[in-house]
Amino acid sequence: MSFSGDAKEELARVMPRRRCCQLAELAALIRMDGLLQVGRGRLIAILVTTDSASVARKVFRLVKSVFRLQARIVVRRKRRLKKSNDYVIILPVRGERPDLLKDLGIKAENGNFFFVANEDLVKRQCCRRAYLRGAFLGGGSVNSPEGTYHFEIITDDESHAEKLCDLFQRFKLAPKVSRRRTWFIVYLKESDQIVKMLSIIGAHTALLDFENVRIVKEMRNQVNRLVNCETANLTKTVNAAVRQVEMIKLIARTRGLTKLPQPLRDVAELRLQYPEASLKELGEMLSPPVGKSGVNHRIRKLEHMAEEIR
Ligand SMILES: [Zn+2]
Known part of the structure:
Protein backbone atom coordinates (compact mmCIF):
# COMPACT_ATOMS: atom_id res chain seq x y z
CA MET A 1 0.00 0.00 0.00
CA SER A 2 1.06 3.61 -0.51
CA PHE A 3 2.47 5.75 2.28
CA SER A 4 -0.77 7.73 2.23
CA GLY A 5 -2.87 4.56 2.37
CA ASP A 6 -0.89 3.28 5.33
CA ALA A 7 -1.33 6.57 7.18
CA LYS A 8 -5.08 6.42 6.56
CA GLU A 9 -5.28 2.81 7.72
CA GLU A 10 -3.55 3.85 10.91
CA LEU A 11 -5.80 6.86 11.46
CA ALA A 12 -8.97 4.89 10.69
CA ARG A 13 -8.17 2.79 13.75
CA VAL A 14 -7.76 5.79 16.06
CA MET A 15 -11.01 6.21 17.99
CA PRO A 16 -11.32 9.43 19.96
CA ARG A 17 -12.52 8.85 23.50
CA ARG A 18 -14.53 12.00 24.11
CA ARG A 19 -17.87 12.57 22.46
CA CYS A 20 -16.88 16.12 21.48
CA CYS A 21 -13.96 14.79 19.43
CA GLN A 22 -15.98 11.92 17.96
CA LEU A 23 -18.54 14.43 16.73
CA ALA A 24 -15.86 16.73 15.30
CA GLU A 25 -14.25 13.90 13.36
CA LEU A 26 -17.58 12.58 12.09
CA ALA A 27 -18.67 16.07 11.03
CA ALA A 28 -15.42 16.52 9.09
CA LEU A 29 -15.82 13.15 7.35
CA ILE A 30 -19.41 13.98 6.42
CA ARG A 31 -18.45 17.44 5.20
CA MET A 32 -15.70 15.95 3.00
CA ASP A 33 -17.46 12.87 1.65
CA GLY A 34 -21.09 13.30 2.57
CA LEU A 35 -24.15 13.74 0.43
CA LEU A 36 -27.45 14.99 1.83
CA GLN A 37 -30.45 13.11 0.55
CA VAL A 38 -33.52 15.32 0.60
CA GLY A 39 -37.14 14.43 -0.13
CA ARG A 40 -40.19 16.66 0.12
CA GLY A 41 -38.25 19.36 1.92
CA ARG A 42 -36.94 16.99 4.54
CA LEU A 43 -33.55 15.45 5.10
CA ILE A 44 -34.05 11.71 4.63
CA ALA A 45 -30.52 10.37 4.86
CA ILE A 46 -26.85 11.26 4.91
CA LEU A 47 -24.67 9.21 2.57
CA VAL A 48 -20.94 8.99 3.08
CA THR A 49 -18.85 7.43 0.31
CA THR A 50 -15.31 6.16 0.77
CA ASP A 51 -13.05 3.66 -0.98
CA SER A 52 -11.56 2.49 2.30
CA ALA A 53 -13.21 -0.32 4.28
CA SER A 54 -11.52 0.91 7.46
CA VAL A 55 -12.83 4.45 7.01
CA ALA A 56 -16.31 3.04 6.35
CA ARG A 57 -16.11 1.05 9.57
CA LYS A 58 -15.00 4.15 11.42
CA VAL A 59 -17.90 6.25 10.14
CA PHE A 60 -20.26 3.44 11.14
CA ARG A 61 -18.83 3.31 14.66
CA LEU A 62 -18.82 7.09 15.07
CA VAL A 63 -22.46 7.38 13.99
CA LYS A 64 -23.41 4.71 16.49
CA SER A 65 -21.44 6.24 19.32
CA VAL A 66 -22.35 9.90 18.74
CA PHE A 67 -26.02 9.64 17.70
CA ARG A 68 -26.98 6.12 18.82
CA LEU A 69 -27.98 5.48 15.24
CA GLN A 70 -27.54 2.31 13.25
CA ALA A 71 -26.12 3.10 9.81
CA ARG A 72 -26.10 0.76 6.84
CA ILE A 73 -23.05 0.01 4.73
CA VAL A 74 -23.48 -0.78 1.05
CA VAL A 75 -20.54 -2.05 -0.98
CA ARG A 76 -20.41 -0.87 -4.57
CA ARG A 77 -18.07 -2.77 -6.81
CA LYS A 78 -16.18 -0.60 -9.21
CA ARG A 79 -16.39 -2.14 -12.64
CA ARG A 80 -13.39 -0.52 -14.21
CA LEU A 81 -10.95 -0.73 -11.34
CA LYS A 82 -11.50 -4.23 -10.09
CA LYS A 83 -9.20 -3.83 -7.15
CA SER A 84 -11.09 -1.35 -5.04
CA ASN A 85 -14.67 -1.02 -3.92
CA ASP A 86 -16.68 1.96 -2.85
CA TYR A 87 -18.40 1.84 0.49
CA VAL A 88 -21.50 3.91 1.06
CA ILE A 89 -22.54 4.44 4.65
CA ILE A 90 -26.20 5.35 4.79
CA LEU A 91 -27.31 7.21 7.86
CA PRO A 92 -31.11 7.38 7.85
CA VAL A 93 -32.58 10.52 9.39
CA ARG A 94 -36.07 9.91 10.71
CA GLY A 95 -38.13 12.79 12.00
CA GLU A 96 -36.93 16.38 12.19
CA ARG A 97 -33.72 15.83 14.23
CA PRO A 98 -32.72 19.52 14.59
CA ASP A 99 -30.11 18.39 17.13
CA LEU A 100 -28.37 16.22 14.57
CA LEU A 101 -28.42 18.98 11.93
CA LYS A 102 -27.00 21.50 14.35
CA ASP A 103 -24.33 19.10 15.59
CA LEU A 104 -23.11 18.31 12.09
CA GLY A 105 -23.23 21.91 10.90
CA ILE A 106 -26.08 21.37 8.43
CA LYS A 107 -28.45 24.24 7.79
CA ALA A 108 -32.03 23.90 6.54
CA GLU A 109 -33.52 26.71 4.48
CA ASN A 110 -36.71 26.53 2.41
CA GLY A 111 -36.39 22.81 1.99
CA ASN A 112 -32.70 23.02 1.00
CA PHE A 113 -29.92 21.66 3.12
CA PHE A 114 -26.30 22.76 3.11
CA PHE A 115 -23.20 22.77 5.27
CA VAL A 116 -22.28 25.80 7.32
CA ALA A 117 -19.31 26.48 9.55
CA ASN A 118 -20.13 25.28 13.04
CA GLU A 119 -17.64 26.91 15.38
CA ASP A 120 -18.79 24.72 18.28
CA LEU A 121 -17.30 21.72 16.50
CA VAL A 122 -13.77 23.07 16.76
CA LYS A 123 -13.88 25.10 19.92
CA ARG A 124 -11.42 22.90 21.77
CA GLN A 125 -7.94 21.92 20.73
CA CYS A 126 -8.76 18.19 21.13
CA CYS A 127 -11.66 18.57 18.70
CA ARG A 128 -9.53 20.53 16.20
CA ARG A 129 -7.16 17.59 15.99
CA ALA A 130 -10.09 15.22 15.51
CA TYR A 131 -11.60 17.47 12.83
CA LEU A 132 -8.33 17.61 10.88
CA ARG A 133 -8.01 13.82 11.16
CA GLY A 134 -11.52 13.43 9.75
CA ALA A 135 -10.77 15.88 6.93
CA PHE A 136 -7.58 13.99 6.07
CA LEU A 137 -9.40 10.63 6.10
CA GLY A 138 -12.12 12.14 3.92
CA GLY A 139 -10.00 13.92 1.32
CA GLY A 140 -6.37 14.04 2.23
CA SER A 141 -3.15 12.49 1.05
CA VAL A 142 0.49 12.59 1.98
CA ASN A 143 3.42 11.75 -0.30
CA SER A 144 5.99 9.19 0.65
CA PRO A 145 9.01 11.07 2.02
CA GLU A 146 11.14 9.24 -0.58
CA GLY A 147 9.75 11.68 -3.13
CA THR A 148 8.71 15.33 -2.90
CA TYR A 149 7.40 16.41 0.48
CA HIS A 150 3.69 17.04 0.15
CA PHE A 151 0.61 16.86 2.38
CA GLU A 152 -2.80 17.97 1.17
CA ILE A 153 -6.50 18.05 1.86
CA ILE A 154 -8.81 18.59 -1.10
CA THR A 155 -12.30 20.02 -0.94
CA ASP A 156 -14.74 21.38 -3.52
CA ASP A 157 -16.00 23.99 -1.08
CA GLU A 158 -14.04 27.25 -0.91
CA SER A 159 -15.34 28.23 2.51
CA HIS A 160 -14.38 24.82 3.85
CA ALA A 161 -10.87 25.26 2.42
CA GLU A 162 -10.66 28.53 4.35
CA LYS A 163 -11.90 26.81 7.49
CA LEU A 164 -9.21 24.12 7.10
CA CYS A 165 -6.53 26.77 6.59
CA ASP A 166 -7.66 28.44 9.77
CA LEU A 167 -7.39 25.14 11.65
CA PHE A 168 -3.90 24.50 10.23
CA GLN A 169 -2.87 27.95 11.44
CA ARG A 170 -4.22 27.30 14.92
CA PHE A 171 -1.47 24.69 15.17
CA LYS A 172 1.14 27.18 13.89
CA LEU A 173 1.27 25.59 10.46
CA ALA A 174 1.51 27.72 7.32
CA PRO A 175 -0.62 26.03 4.64
CA LYS A 176 -0.95 27.21 1.06
CA VAL A 177 -4.08 26.95 -1.04
CA SER A 178 -4.24 26.30 -4.74
CA ARG A 179 -7.12 25.76 -7.11
CA ARG A 180 -7.45 22.89 -9.55
CA ARG A 181 -10.61 23.29 -11.62
CA THR A 182 -13.44 23.07 -9.08
CA TRP A 183 -11.20 21.87 -6.29
CA PHE A 184 -9.42 23.72 -3.53
CA ILE A 185 -6.23 22.17 -2.26
CA VAL A 186 -4.92 23.06 1.16
CA TYR A 187 -1.35 21.83 1.31
CA LEU A 188 1.97 21.74 3.13
CA LYS A 189 5.36 21.44 1.42
CA GLU A 190 7.91 21.58 4.21
CA SER A 191 8.94 18.32 5.81
CA ASP A 192 8.95 19.83 9.32
CA GLN A 193 5.37 20.98 8.90
CA ILE A 194 4.23 17.63 7.53
CA VAL A 195 5.82 15.84 10.48
CA LYS A 196 4.00 18.23 12.81
CA MET A 197 0.69 17.61 11.04
CA LEU A 198 1.10 13.83 11.24
CA SER A 199 1.63 14.25 14.96
CA ILE A 200 -1.40 16.55 15.33
CA ILE A 201 -3.78 14.08 13.72
CA GLY A 202 -2.24 11.14 15.58
CA ALA A 203 -0.50 9.26 12.75
CA HIS A 204 2.41 8.24 14.93
CA THR A 205 3.57 5.20 13.00
CA ALA A 206 3.45 7.15 9.73
CA LEU A 207 5.40 9.92 11.46
CA LEU A 208 8.18 7.52 12.53
CA ASP A 209 8.39 6.03 9.02
CA PHE A 210 8.48 9.54 7.57
CA GLU A 211 11.29 10.60 9.92
CA ASN A 212 13.35 7.48 9.22
CA VAL A 213 13.23 8.00 5.49
CA ARG A 214 13.84 11.72 5.87
CA ILE A 215 16.96 11.17 7.98
CA VAL A 216 18.43 8.63 5.56
ZN1 LIG B 1 -12.81 17.23 21.85
Missing part, protein backbone atom coordinates in the same frame (compact mmCIF):
# COMPACT_ATOMS: atom_id res chain seq x y z
CA LYS A 217 17.57 10.88 2.62
CA GLU A 218 19.15 13.96 4.16
CA MET A 219 22.24 12.00 5.19
CA ARG A 220 22.57 10.63 1.65
CA ASN A 221 22.33 14.15 0.24
CA GLN A 222 24.96 15.36 2.63
CA VAL A 223 27.32 12.50 1.74
CA ASN A 224 26.77 13.20 -1.96
CA ARG A 225 27.59 16.85 -1.42
CA LEU A 226 30.80 15.94 0.40
CA VAL A 227 31.82 13.40 -2.23
CA ASN A 228 31.14 15.88 -5.03
CA CYS A 229 33.17 18.50 -3.24
CA GLU A 230 36.10 16.14 -2.68
CA THR A 231 35.99 14.91 -6.25
CA ALA A 232 36.13 18.51 -7.45
CA ASN A 233 39.19 19.22 -5.28
CA LEU A 234 40.87 16.05 -6.38
CA THR A 235 40.28 16.85 -10.05
CA LYS A 236 41.77 20.30 -9.50
CA THR A 237 44.89 18.81 -7.84
CA VAL A 238 45.33 16.20 -10.57
CA ASN A 239 44.95 18.75 -13.36
CA ALA A 240 47.53 21.01 -11.73
CA ALA A 241 49.95 18.12 -11.32
CA VAL A 242 49.54 17.10 -14.97
CA ARG A 243 50.37 20.66 -16.04
CA GLN A 244 53.41 20.72 -13.77
CA VAL A 245 54.76 17.44 -15.16
CA GLU A 246 54.40 18.73 -18.72
CA MET A 247 56.23 21.94 -17.97
CA ILE A 248 59.05 20.12 -16.14
CA LYS A 249 59.45 17.78 -19.09
CA LEU A 250 59.68 20.84 -21.34
CA ILE A 251 62.44 22.31 -19.18
CA ALA A 252 64.23 18.95 -19.09
CA ARG A 253 64.12 18.68 -22.89
CA THR A 254 65.37 22.22 -23.54
CA ARG A 255 67.63 23.30 -20.69
CA GLY A 256 68.17 20.07 -18.83
CA LEU A 257 67.21 19.62 -15.16
CA THR A 258 70.88 19.35 -14.09
CA LYS A 259 71.31 23.05 -14.96
CA LEU A 260 68.67 24.11 -12.47
CA PRO A 261 69.51 25.46 -9.03
CA GLN A 262 69.42 22.55 -6.56
CA PRO A 263 66.16 23.52 -4.76
CA LEU A 264 64.28 23.73 -8.08
CA ARG A 265 65.87 20.58 -9.39
CA ASP A 266 64.83 18.63 -6.27
CA VAL A 267 61.19 19.67 -6.61
CA ALA A 268 61.16 19.05 -10.37
CA GLU A 269 62.58 15.54 -10.00
CA LEU A 270 60.21 14.66 -7.19
CA ARG A 271 57.24 15.89 -9.21
CA LEU A 272 58.21 13.70 -12.16
CA GLN A 273 58.59 10.75 -9.83
CA TYR A 274 55.33 11.35 -7.91
CA PRO A 275 52.86 13.01 -10.31
CA GLU A 276 49.87 12.30 -8.02
CA ALA A 277 51.41 13.72 -4.82
CA SER A 278 50.04 16.94 -3.34
CA LEU A 279 52.34 19.95 -2.81
CA LYS A 280 52.33 19.23 0.91
CA GLU A 281 53.44 15.66 0.28
CA LEU A 282 56.20 16.79 -2.09
CA GLY A 283 57.43 19.20 0.57
CA GLU A 284 57.63 16.40 3.13
CA MET A 285 59.73 14.29 0.75
CA LEU A 286 62.36 17.02 0.37
CA SER A 287 65.38 17.06 2.65
CA PRO A 288 65.24 19.21 4.61
CA PRO A 289 61.39 19.19 4.40
CA VAL A 290 59.72 22.31 3.01
CA GLY A 291 56.19 23.60 3.69
CA LYS A 292 53.45 23.70 1.11
CA SER A 293 53.98 27.38 0.33
CA GLY A 294 57.73 26.79 -0.12
CA VAL A 295 57.05 24.07 -2.66
CA ASN A 296 54.48 26.29 -4.34
CA HIS A 297 57.06 29.05 -4.61
CA ARG A 298 59.54 26.75 -6.37
CA ILE A 299 56.87 25.43 -8.71
CA ARG A 300 56.05 29.06 -9.64
CA LYS A 301 59.68 29.64 -10.56
CA LEU A 302 59.67 26.52 -12.72
CA GLU A 303 56.47 27.79 -14.39
CA HIS A 304 58.15 31.12 -15.15
CA MET A 305 61.05 29.31 -16.69
CA ALA A 306 58.74 27.18 -18.83
CA GLU A 307 56.87 30.31 -19.92
CA GLU A 308 60.13 31.89 -21.09
CA ILE A 309 61.08 28.80 -23.05
CA ARG A 310 57.67 28.73 -24.71
Whole structure:
Protein backbone atom coordinates (compact mmCIF):
# COMPACT_ATOMS: atom_id res chain seq x y z
CA MET A 1 0.00 0.00 0.00
CA SER A 2 1.06 3.61 -0.51
CA PHE A 3 2.47 5.75 2.28
CA SER A 4 -0.77 7.73 2.23
CA GLY A 5 -2.87 4.56 2.37
CA ASP A 6 -0.89 3.28 5.33
CA ALA A 7 -1.33 6.57 7.18
CA LYS A 8 -5.08 6.42 6.56
CA GLU A 9 -5.28 2.81 7.72
CA GLU A 10 -3.55 3.85 10.91
CA LEU A 11 -5.80 6.86 11.46
CA ALA A 12 -8.97 4.89 10.69
CA ARG A 13 -8.17 2.79 13.75
CA VAL A 14 -7.76 5.79 16.06
CA MET A 15 -11.01 6.21 17.99
CA PRO A 16 -11.32 9.43 19.96
CA ARG A 17 -12.52 8.85 23.50
CA ARG A 18 -14.53 12.00 24.11
CA ARG A 19 -17.87 12.57 22.46
CA CYS A 20 -16.88 16.12 21.48
CA CYS A 21 -13.96 14.79 19.43
CA GLN A 22 -15.98 11.92 17.96
CA LEU A 23 -18.54 14.43 16.73
CA ALA A 24 -15.86 16.73 15.30
CA GLU A 25 -14.25 13.90 13.36
CA LEU A 26 -17.58 12.58 12.09
CA ALA A 27 -18.67 16.07 11.03
CA ALA A 28 -15.42 16.52 9.09
CA LEU A 29 -15.82 13.15 7.35
CA ILE A 30 -19.41 13.98 6.42
CA ARG A 31 -18.45 17.44 5.20
CA MET A 32 -15.70 15.95 3.00
CA ASP A 33 -17.46 12.87 1.65
CA GLY A 34 -21.09 13.30 2.57
CA LEU A 35 -24.15 13.74 0.43
CA LEU A 36 -27.45 14.99 1.83
CA GLN A 37 -30.45 13.11 0.55
CA VAL A 38 -33.52 15.32 0.60
CA GLY A 39 -37.14 14.43 -0.13
CA ARG A 40 -40.19 16.66 0.12
CA GLY A 41 -38.25 19.36 1.92
CA ARG A 42 -36.94 16.99 4.54
CA LEU A 43 -33.55 15.45 5.10
CA ILE A 44 -34.05 11.71 4.63
CA ALA A 45 -30.52 10.37 4.86
CA ILE A 46 -26.85 11.26 4.91
CA LEU A 47 -24.67 9.21 2.57
CA VAL A 48 -20.94 8.99 3.08
CA THR A 49 -18.85 7.43 0.31
CA THR A 50 -15.31 6.16 0.77
CA ASP A 51 -13.05 3.66 -0.98
CA SER A 52 -11.56 2.49 2.30
CA ALA A 53 -13.21 -0.32 4.28
CA SER A 54 -11.52 0.91 7.46
CA VAL A 55 -12.83 4.45 7.01
CA ALA A 56 -16.31 3.04 6.35
CA ARG A 57 -16.11 1.05 9.57
CA LYS A 58 -15.00 4.15 11.42
CA VAL A 59 -17.90 6.25 10.14
CA PHE A 60 -20.26 3.44 11.14
CA ARG A 61 -18.83 3.31 14.66
CA LEU A 62 -18.82 7.09 15.07
CA VAL A 63 -22.46 7.38 13.99
CA LYS A 64 -23.41 4.71 16.49
CA SER A 65 -21.44 6.24 19.32
CA VAL A 66 -22.35 9.90 18.74
CA PHE A 67 -26.02 9.64 17.70
CA ARG A 68 -26.98 6.12 18.82
CA LEU A 69 -27.98 5.48 15.24
CA GLN A 70 -27.54 2.31 13.25
CA ALA A 71 -26.12 3.10 9.81
CA ARG A 72 -26.10 0.76 6.84
CA ILE A 73 -23.05 0.01 4.73
CA VAL A 74 -23.48 -0.78 1.05
CA VAL A 75 -20.54 -2.05 -0.98
CA ARG A 76 -20.41 -0.87 -4.57
CA ARG A 77 -18.07 -2.77 -6.81
CA LYS A 78 -16.18 -0.60 -9.21
CA ARG A 79 -16.39 -2.14 -12.64
CA ARG A 80 -13.39 -0.52 -14.21
CA LEU A 81 -10.95 -0.73 -11.34
CA LYS A 82 -11.50 -4.23 -10.09
CA LYS A 83 -9.20 -3.83 -7.15
CA SER A 84 -11.09 -1.35 -5.04
CA ASN A 85 -14.67 -1.02 -3.92
CA ASP A 86 -16.68 1.96 -2.85
CA TYR A 87 -18.40 1.84 0.49
CA VAL A 88 -21.50 3.91 1.06
CA ILE A 89 -22.54 4.44 4.65
CA ILE A 90 -26.20 5.35 4.79
CA LEU A 91 -27.31 7.21 7.86
CA PRO A 92 -31.11 7.38 7.85
CA VAL A 93 -32.58 10.52 9.39
CA ARG A 94 -36.07 9.91 10.71
CA GLY A 95 -38.13 12.79 12.00
CA GLU A 96 -36.93 16.38 12.19
CA ARG A 97 -33.72 15.83 14.23
CA PRO A 98 -32.72 19.52 14.59
CA ASP A 99 -30.11 18.39 17.13
CA LEU A 100 -28.37 16.22 14.57
CA LEU A 101 -28.42 18.98 11.93
CA LYS A 102 -27.00 21.50 14.35
CA ASP A 103 -24.33 19.10 15.59
CA LEU A 104 -23.11 18.31 12.09
CA GLY A 105 -23.23 21.91 10.90
CA ILE A 106 -26.08 21.37 8.43
CA LYS A 107 -28.45 24.24 7.79
CA ALA A 108 -32.03 23.90 6.54
CA GLU A 109 -33.52 26.71 4.48
CA ASN A 110 -36.71 26.53 2.41
CA GLY A 111 -36.39 22.81 1.99
CA ASN A 112 -32.70 23.02 1.00
CA PHE A 113 -29.92 21.66 3.12
CA PHE A 114 -26.30 22.76 3.11
CA PHE A 115 -23.20 22.77 5.27
CA VAL A 116 -22.28 25.80 7.32
CA ALA A 117 -19.31 26.48 9.55
CA ASN A 118 -20.13 25.28 13.04
CA GLU A 119 -17.64 26.91 15.38
CA ASP A 120 -18.79 24.72 18.28
CA LEU A 121 -17.30 21.72 16.50
CA VAL A 122 -13.77 23.07 16.76
CA LYS A 123 -13.88 25.10 19.92
CA ARG A 124 -11.42 22.90 21.77
CA GLN A 125 -7.94 21.92 20.73
CA CYS A 126 -8.76 18.19 21.13
CA CYS A 127 -11.66 18.57 18.70
CA ARG A 128 -9.53 20.53 16.20
CA ARG A 129 -7.16 17.59 15.99
CA ALA A 130 -10.09 15.22 15.51
CA TYR A 131 -11.60 17.47 12.83
CA LEU A 132 -8.33 17.61 10.88
CA ARG A 133 -8.01 13.82 11.16
CA GLY A 134 -11.52 13.43 9.75
CA ALA A 135 -10.77 15.88 6.93
CA PHE A 136 -7.58 13.99 6.07
CA LEU A 137 -9.40 10.63 6.10
CA GLY A 138 -12.12 12.14 3.92
CA GLY A 139 -10.00 13.92 1.32
CA GLY A 140 -6.37 14.04 2.23
CA SER A 141 -3.15 12.49 1.05
CA VAL A 142 0.49 12.59 1.98
CA ASN A 143 3.42 11.75 -0.30
CA SER A 144 5.99 9.19 0.65
CA PRO A 145 9.01 11.07 2.02
CA GLU A 146 11.14 9.24 -0.58
CA GLY A 147 9.75 11.68 -3.13
CA THR A 148 8.71 15.33 -2.90
CA TYR A 149 7.40 16.41 0.48
CA HIS A 150 3.69 17.04 0.15
CA PHE A 151 0.61 16.86 2.38
CA GLU A 152 -2.80 17.97 1.17
CA ILE A 153 -6.50 18.05 1.86
CA ILE A 154 -8.81 18.59 -1.10
CA THR A 155 -12.30 20.02 -0.94
CA ASP A 156 -14.74 21.38 -3.52
CA ASP A 157 -16.00 23.99 -1.08
CA GLU A 158 -14.04 27.25 -0.91
CA SER A 159 -15.34 28.23 2.51
CA HIS A 160 -14.38 24.82 3.85
CA ALA A 161 -10.87 25.26 2.42
CA GLU A 162 -10.66 28.53 4.35
CA LYS A 163 -11.90 26.81 7.49
CA LEU A 164 -9.21 24.12 7.10
CA CYS A 165 -6.53 26.77 6.59
CA ASP A 166 -7.66 28.44 9.77
CA LEU A 167 -7.39 25.14 11.65
CA PHE A 168 -3.90 24.50 10.23
CA GLN A 169 -2.87 27.95 11.44
CA ARG A 170 -4.22 27.30 14.92
CA PHE A 171 -1.47 24.69 15.17
CA LYS A 172 1.14 27.18 13.89
CA LEU A 173 1.27 25.59 10.46
CA ALA A 174 1.51 27.72 7.32
CA PRO A 175 -0.62 26.03 4.64
CA LYS A 176 -0.95 27.21 1.06
CA VAL A 177 -4.08 26.95 -1.04
CA SER A 178 -4.24 26.30 -4.74
CA ARG A 179 -7.12 25.76 -7.11
CA ARG A 180 -7.45 22.89 -9.55
CA ARG A 181 -10.61 23.29 -11.62
CA THR A 182 -13.44 23.07 -9.08
CA TRP A 183 -11.20 21.87 -6.29
CA PHE A 184 -9.42 23.72 -3.53
CA ILE A 185 -6.23 22.17 -2.26
CA VAL A 186 -4.92 23.06 1.16
CA TYR A 187 -1.35 21.83 1.31
CA LEU A 188 1.97 21.74 3.13
CA LYS A 189 5.36 21.44 1.42
CA GLU A 190 7.91 21.58 4.21
CA SER A 191 8.94 18.32 5.81
CA ASP A 192 8.95 19.83 9.32
CA GLN A 193 5.37 20.98 8.90
CA ILE A 194 4.23 17.63 7.53
CA VAL A 195 5.82 15.84 10.48
CA LYS A 196 4.00 18.23 12.81
CA MET A 197 0.69 17.61 11.04
CA LEU A 198 1.10 13.83 11.24
CA SER A 199 1.63 14.25 14.96
CA ILE A 200 -1.40 16.55 15.33
CA ILE A 201 -3.78 14.08 13.72
CA GLY A 202 -2.24 11.14 15.58
CA ALA A 203 -0.50 9.26 12.75
CA HIS A 204 2.41 8.24 14.93
CA THR A 205 3.57 5.20 13.00
CA ALA A 206 3.45 7.15 9.73
CA LEU A 207 5.40 9.92 11.46
CA LEU A 208 8.18 7.52 12.53
CA ASP A 209 8.39 6.03 9.02
CA PHE A 210 8.48 9.54 7.57
CA GLU A 211 11.29 10.60 9.92
CA ASN A 212 13.35 7.48 9.22
CA VAL A 213 13.23 8.00 5.49
CA ARG A 214 13.84 11.72 5.87
CA ILE A 215 16.96 11.17 7.98
CA VAL A 216 18.43 8.63 5.56
CA LYS A 217 17.57 10.88 2.62
CA GLU A 218 19.15 13.96 4.16
CA MET A 219 22.24 12.00 5.19
CA ARG A 220 22.57 10.63 1.65
CA ASN A 221 22.33 14.15 0.24
CA GLN A 222 24.96 15.36 2.63
CA VAL A 223 27.32 12.50 1.74
CA ASN A 224 26.77 13.20 -1.96
CA ARG A 225 27.59 16.85 -1.42
CA LEU A 226 30.80 15.94 0.40
CA VAL A 227 31.82 13.40 -2.23
CA ASN A 228 31.14 15.88 -5.03
CA CYS A 229 33.17 18.50 -3.24
CA GLU A 230 36.10 16.14 -2.68
CA THR A 231 35.99 14.91 -6.25
CA ALA A 232 36.13 18.51 -7.45
CA ASN A 233 39.19 19.22 -5.28
CA LEU A 234 40.87 16.05 -6.38
CA THR A 235 40.28 16.85 -10.05
CA LYS A 236 41.77 20.30 -9.50
CA THR A 237 44.89 18.81 -7.84
CA VAL A 238 45.33 16.20 -10.57
CA ASN A 239 44.95 18.75 -13.36
CA ALA A 240 47.53 21.01 -11.73
CA ALA A 241 49.95 18.12 -11.32
CA VAL A 242 49.54 17.10 -14.97
CA ARG A 243 50.37 20.66 -16.04
CA GLN A 244 53.41 20.72 -13.77
CA VAL A 245 54.76 17.44 -15.16
CA GLU A 246 54.40 18.73 -18.72
CA MET A 247 56.23 21.94 -17.97
CA ILE A 248 59.05 20.12 -16.14
CA LYS A 249 59.45 17.78 -19.09
CA LEU A 250 59.68 20.84 -21.34
CA ILE A 251 62.44 22.31 -19.18
CA ALA A 252 64.23 18.95 -19.09
CA ARG A 253 64.12 18.68 -22.89
CA THR A 254 65.37 22.22 -23.54
CA ARG A 255 67.63 23.30 -20.69
CA GLY A 256 68.17 20.07 -18.83
CA LEU A 257 67.21 19.62 -15.16
CA THR A 258 70.88 19.35 -14.09
CA LYS A 259 71.31 23.05 -14.96
CA LEU A 260 68.67 24.11 -12.47
CA PRO A 261 69.51 25.46 -9.03
CA GLN A 262 69.42 22.55 -6.56
CA PRO A 263 66.16 23.52 -4.76
CA LEU A 264 64.28 23.73 -8.08
CA ARG A 265 65.87 20.58 -9.39
CA ASP A 266 64.83 18.63 -6.27
CA VAL A 267 61.19 19.67 -6.61
CA ALA A 268 61.16 19.05 -10.37
CA GLU A 269 62.58 15.54 -10.00
CA LEU A 270 60.21 14.66 -7.19
CA ARG A 271 57.24 15.89 -9.21
CA LEU A 272 58.21 13.70 -12.16
CA GLN A 273 58.59 10.75 -9.83
CA TYR A 274 55.33 11.35 -7.91
CA PRO A 275 52.86 13.01 -10.31
CA GLU A 276 49.87 12.30 -8.02
CA ALA A 277 51.41 13.72 -4.82
CA SER A 278 50.04 16.94 -3.34
CA LEU A 279 52.34 19.95 -2.81
CA LYS A 280 52.33 19.23 0.91
CA GLU A 281 53.44 15.66 0.28
CA LEU A 282 56.20 16.79 -2.09
CA GLY A 283 57.43 19.20 0.57
CA GLU A 284 57.63 16.40 3.13
CA MET A 285 59.73 14.29 0.75
CA LEU A 286 62.36 17.02 0.37
CA SER A 287 65.38 17.06 2.65
CA PRO A 288 65.24 19.21 4.61
CA PRO A 289 61.39 19.19 4.40
CA VAL A 290 59.72 22.31 3.01
CA GLY A 291 56.19 23.60 3.69
CA LYS A 292 53.45 23.70 1.11
CA SER A 293 53.98 27.38 0.33
CA GLY A 294 57.73 26.79 -0.12
CA VAL A 295 57.05 24.07 -2.66
CA ASN A 296 54.48 26.29 -4.34
CA HIS A 297 57.06 29.05 -4.61
CA ARG A 298 59.54 26.75 -6.37
CA ILE A 299 56.87 25.43 -8.71
CA ARG A 300 56.05 29.06 -9.64
CA LYS A 301 59.68 29.64 -10.56
CA LEU A 302 59.67 26.52 -12.72
CA GLU A 303 56.47 27.79 -14.39
CA HIS A 304 58.15 31.12 -15.15
CA MET A 305 61.05 29.31 -16.69
CA ALA A 306 58.74 27.18 -18.83
CA GLU A 307 56.87 30.31 -19.92
CA GLU A 308 60.13 31.89 -21.09
CA ILE A 309 61.08 28.80 -23.05
CA ARG A 310 57.67 28.73 -24.71
ZN1 LIG B 1 -12.81 17.23 21.85
